[in-house]
Amino acid sequence: MRSLRIAVFVLGQAGVVLAALALEPPSDPLKSPAWGTIYGRYFKDQKVVFDDRIKVIAPANAENPLDVPVQVSAEGLDGVEEIVVVADLNPIQKIISYEPLHASPDLAFRFKVEQSTPIRAAARTRDGVWHIGGVWLSAAGGGCTTPSYGSGDPVWQTRLNEVSGRLWPNAETKTQRLRLRLIHPMDTGLANGIPAFYIDRILLSDAKGEALARVHSYEPISENPVFSFDLKGSGPVRVTGGDIQGNKFSAEIKP
Amino acid sequence: MKRRRLPTALLAVLALPAFAAQAYDYQLKPQAVADGVQVFVGKTENFSRENGGNIANTGFIIGRDGVIVIDTGPSKAYGEQQRTAIARLSKLPISQIYLTHAHPDHVLGSQAYAGVPIAALPGTTQGLTRDGDSLLSNLYRLVGDAMRDTELRLPTMEAKSGEVTVAGRRLRLIPGLGHTDADLMVFDETTKTLFTGDLVFFQRTLTTPNADIPRWLKTLDAIDAIDFKIMVPGHGPVLRDHAGIAQTRDYLQWLRDSLQGAARRGLDMPEVLQLTIPERFQRLAVLSTEYERSVSHLYPAYELETLPTVPKSRP
Ligand SMILES: [Zn+2]
Numbered sequence: 064m065r066s067l068r069i070a071v072f073v074l075g076q077a078g079v080v081l082a083a084l085a086l087e088p089p090s091d092p093l094k095s096p097a098w099g100t101i102y103g104r105y106f107k108d109q110k111v112v113f114d115d116r117i118k119v120i121a122p123a124n125a126e127n128p129l130d131v132p133v134q135v136s137a138e139g140l141d142g143v144e145e146i147v148v149v150a151d152l153n154p155i156q157k158i159i160s161y162e163p164l165h166a167s168p169d170l171a172f173r174f175k176v177e178q179s180t181p182i183r184a185a186a187r188t189r190d191g192v193w194h195i196g197g198v199w200l201s202a203a204g205g206g207c208t209t210p211s212y213g214s215g216d217p218v219w220q221t222r223l224n225e226v227s228g229r230l231w232p233n234a235e236t237k238t239q240r241l242r243l244r245l246i247h248p249m250d251t252g253l254a255n256g257i258p259a260f261y262i263d264r265i266l267l268s269d270a271k272g273e274a275l276a277r278v279h280s281y282e283p284i285s286e287n288p289v290f291s292f293d294l295k296g297s298g299p300v301r302v303t304g305g306d307i308q309g310n311k312f313s314a315e316i317k318p
Numbered sequence: 319m320k321r322r323r324l325p326t327a328l329l330a331v332l333a334l335p336a337f338a339a340q341a342y343d344y345q346l347k348p349q350a351v352a353d354g355v356q357v358f359v360g361k362t363e364n365f366s367r368e369n370g371g372n373i374a375n376t377g378f379i380i381g382r383d384g385v386i387v388i389d390t391g392p393s394k395a396y397g398e399q400q401r402t403a404i405a406r407l408s409k410l411p412i413s414q415i416y417l418t419h420a421h422p423d424h425v426l427g428s429q430a431y432a433g434v435p436i437a438a439l440p441g442t443t444q445g446l447t448r449d450g451d452s453l454l455s456n457l458y459r460l461v462g463d464a465m466r467d468t469e470l471r472l473p474t475m476e477a478k479s480g481e482v483t484v485a486g487r488r489l490r491l492i493p494g495l496g497h498t499d500a501d502l503m504v505f506d507e508t509t510k511t512l513f514t515g516d517l518v519f520f521q522r523t524l525t526t527p528n529a530d531i532p533r534w535l536k537t538l539d540a541i542d543a544i545d546f547k548i549m550v551p552g553h554g555p556v557l558r559d560h561a562g563i564a565q566t567r568d569y570l571q572w573l574r575d576s577l578q579g580a581a582r583r584g585l586d587m588p589e590v591l592q593l594t595i596p597e598r599f600q601r602l603a604v605l606s607t608e609y610e611r612s613v614s615h616l617y618p619a620y621e622l623e624t625l626p627t628v629p630k631s632r633p
Contacts, residue, residue: 120588124607126614132587171586227625231584240584244625289621291586302628314628 089113093181093197097151105147105157106185110192116140117196119148119184125202128176130285135161135184136169142189143168150200152180154253155282162277166267167238167293170278173285175251176202219287222246224262224306226314232297241267241292241300241316251282265304267292275300341395342370342464346403351548351556352509354380354487356407358391358400362522362554362603365392365423370464371457372396374423377513377550378404379506382486384413387434388504388513388550390427392457394468397427413485417473418515418552419498420445421525422453428471438473439493441500445528446472477502492544496534497524497552505544512546520554520562521601523608524569526615531574538567554603569599573612581620590617 088102092113095101102111116139125131137143146161146168158174168186183197223246231240245262252259265278275294294300299318305311348356357377361369371392378400379386385408390397401412417425417438425446428436438446446453450470458465479493490505497516504513516525517537542563549557580590590613599605 120592122588122591122610122614124610126611130614130618132591132614134586134588171588173587225627226630227622227627229584229625242584242586242621242625244622289586289618289625291584312630314630316628 093151093183093199095151095181097156098181101149101151101156101183105149106193111185112192112194114140114186114194114196117184117186117194119182119197121182121198121200123201125176125200128202130173131176131200132171132173133182134169134171134291136167137184137186137194138167138169140168140186140188140194143186144189145187146170147185147187148172148182149185150174150176150180150182150283153177153283155251157281158283159281160279163292164274164276165269165295166276167236167295169293171291172280173289174283175249175285176200176283178202219246219248224310224312226302226312226316228302228314228316230300230316230318232318233293236293237297238293238295239297239300239318241294242289243292243302243316244287244289245312246287247306249282249284249286249288253282260306260308262288262304262306265290265302267294268301268303269296270299270301272301278304341398341466342393344370344372344391344396344399344464346372346396346399348378348403348407349556351377351550352506352511355506355509355511355548356380356404357550357556358403359555360391360423360553364604364607365457365460367462367464369461370396371423371426371461374421374516374553375550375556376400376424376427379487379489379511380408380410381413381484384410384485386484386487386489386504387412387415387431389418389424389515390415390431392423392426392461392468393465394427394429395464395466397430400427401430410485416477416491416502416504416513417442418503418513419501420449420453420528421498421516422457424515424552426454426457426465426468426470429467429469435475436471436473437475437477439477439500439502441495441498442502443473443476445498445500446470481507492540494537494540496530496532496537498528499530501537503541505546510545510547511550512541512544512548513550514541514552514562516552517541518549518551518562518566519569520551520557520565522553522603523599523605524553524566525608526573526612529612529615531570531616535567535570538563538570565602569602572596572599573609573616577613577617577620578623581617581624584624587613587617587621 091098118136120134148158149156179202182200185193185195225246228243250257250260267275300316303313360372360374376389412434415436420442488507492503494501501517551562
């Protein structure tokens with residue numbers, strides 16, 4: 064439960080006493096050792112609730128720790144403006160932030176996991192409240208007969224920012240699924256001598272140029288990333304974006 | 319990304335002998351399946367500390383003047399206990415080892431057989447040379463203490479396709495592929511016993527970290543045509559019919575069709591993980607974990623087939 068704490072700070076020689084209202088983090092259903100840090104870093108002084116309507120679907124075990132599939136859905140929630148996904152115990156915790164402007168509040172992507180960790184999605188609704196759900200992901204190995212590698216595939220050197228994708232219309236929900244794959248090494252900067260190099264933004268827009276959804280991606284997203292989005296409406300989708308070194312891409316996916 | 323390896327330091331720590339610890343006891347009891355042919359049937363489980371990595375079948379054939387060993391298990395201790403169990407049944411020397419393929423549950427006991435020639439297909443030797451360190455450290459991580467002092471021993475000779483007489487016993491070496499890119503089968507002509515390696519699984523869900531389903535299915539057709547009477551699958555109970563081939567084929571075909579169909583419907587991997595697995599596979603051991611792993615191994619290629627490259631336009 065939420066509790067209020069009155070923190071008292073004594074500032075300098077003037078002896079000014081300030082009483083500040085600080086929100087304490089609600090206790091974490093996943094019992095993560097890093098929840099306090101995550102809260103302080105991303106949600107401090109904001110309203111946070113754990114909410115079963117936020118679904119995070121991931122395998123129990125990370126068979127390929129460099130390419131762990133995750134699906135996030137805040138389908139039961141109205142007015143979702145942003146979804147942030149973090150892995151508490153990853154060296155870089157924030158994986159992605161998603162603004163489903165004209166899209167369902169769900170997405171799927173793959174990321175690199177360093178060790179067993181909670182993976183949680185926080186959906187911010189119009190009223191500013193963060194609704195958080197999540198699961199533990201085990202990276203301890205589920206009976207691997209072989210370990211997993213990064214591909215070390217140099218394909219990106221000639222095909223950087225190449226876009227592949229397709230649209231699947233859903234007449235029932237009046238949405239269309241966009242699946243997208245980009246060629247990019249998505250280097251984290253944590254490996255010896257290899258600087259961070261990753262796609263940090265993707266904008267999806269319709270034929271009239273109206274923004275449908277916005278993605279801010281971070282270092283933990285997998286090499287040659289694959290995403291799924293459920294966009295409202297139908298028709299061609301323009302994909303634009305770029306990486307932290309200023310390389311840009313733009314492509315049109317036709318139905 | 320760069321190849322990910324466990325640091326050697328970790329290996330060293332894991333390999334430290336524990337105080338007063340006994341070697342893990344695999345309680346290996348050979349099962350006679352034909353005249354002079356014995357099998358150590360592994361557990362139909364995943365790797366664990368409890369089972370010491372003993373999840374695959376190994377076996378041996380007692381020839382006229384020596385013993386032929388097929389696969390050496392997951393660890394040094396397994397290999398040593400396998401050798402001890404063989405010595406209880408035969409005073410003959412160990413003449414030859416065959417390794418069926420480059421997976422750690424089948425090959426890491428070879429240390430117990432110093433000086434014995436180890437034959438494998440060239441692809442197996444290449445695979446072990448390339449991935450051996452990682453396979454080993456991965457197994458230390460999953461199995462722990464039972465792996466103590468285990469080191470990789472590479473094959474010392476090539477297993478050539480065709481008939482060969484070893485220790486006075488007529489064998490046929492049959493190369494296949496699909497479970498990995500080099501899967502050796504050993505056929506004992508005297509008893510018509512076929513050791514299939516992991517080309518056939520029975521009553522245990524198959525593993526796919528290096529699988530190529532179309533090639534695997536083709537190899538299964540070839541196995542169907544072999545005049546065997548007894549089949550020792552890589553995992554699961556010994557067979558006297560083609561049921562293991564049929565079951566392996568059925569699961570592979572379902573996996574292929576199911577993953578391909580899901581990709582064509584635009585599903586993402588977490589959605590594929592939640593698909594219903596048909597009732598007929600529910601009795602297979604470790605179904606849900608192996609299915610989950612197979613999705614991870616195989617789905618990316620299927621989904622890529624459905625995502626055409628889009629010509630670039632001006633940003
Ligand atoms: Zn195998």
